[in-house]
Amino acid sequence: MALYSAGVEYGVHCLLFLTDEKGDAREASVRTLAELQGVPAELLAKVFTRLAKANLVVATEGVRGGFRLARPADEITVLDIVRAIDGEKEIFKCRNVRQRCAVFETHCPEPDWESFGPCSIHAIMIQAQQRMEEALAQQTILDIVRRIARKTPPEYGEQVLKWIS
Numbered sequence: 001m002a003l004y005s006a007g008v009e010y011g012v013h014c015l016l017f018l019t020d021e022k023g024d025a026r027e028a029s030v031r032t033l034a035e036l037q038g039v040p041a042e043l044l045a046k047v048f049t050r051l052a053k054a055n056l057v058v059a060t061e062g063v064r065g066g067f068r069l070a071r072p073a074d075e076i077t078v079l080d081i082v083r084a085i086d087g088e089k090e091i092f093k094c095r096n097v098r099q100r101c102a103v104f105e106t107h108c109p110e111p112d113w114e115s116f117g118p119c120s121i122h123a124i125m126i127q128a129q130q131r132m133e134e135a136l137a138q139q140t141i142l143d144i145v146r147r148i149a150r151k152t153p154p155e156y157g158e159q160v161l162k163w164i165s
Helices: 006-017 030-037 041-053 078-086 102-106 120-138 141-151 154-164
Strands: 057-059 067-069
Touching: 006 030, 006 041, 006 078, 006 141, 030 041, 030 154, 041 057, 041 067, 041 078, 078 120
Parallel strands: none
Antiparallel strands: 057 067
16 A cells, blocks of 8 residues: 555646746646546646645636646655645554553553653654655655656657647
């Protein structure tokens, strides 16, 4: 089971389509982005509601209205997107197994050393989450767009722009 929802993946892809490798913003409608990615427009509408609420995108007015980035692409991190769409998620929930150890049944309450400080397993999981979030916070939309631009032929970018237009 994935930690983050499919909405996070769709959201990241959408924000990638809203900028180019120079960091210049584009605008597009939810319907256009849904068609481009082959996903339901209703799902992307919910994703964009959350992205807008987190001030990552803003709606554009007019007949061809849609969305554009609310900030420069080099200021929007993958962690920003994850938190906007899925909220803050813990990768681990400590069940306090150590406090139910059968050995301690004869010692009520548990000995002080048993419950002193955080659970060693939980401490490892907290550290893992911190490192994962640091990695996500270090990657911006512009970083990813530039990485994609280095490996795709120029025609791909032209086709995306034509599709969006």
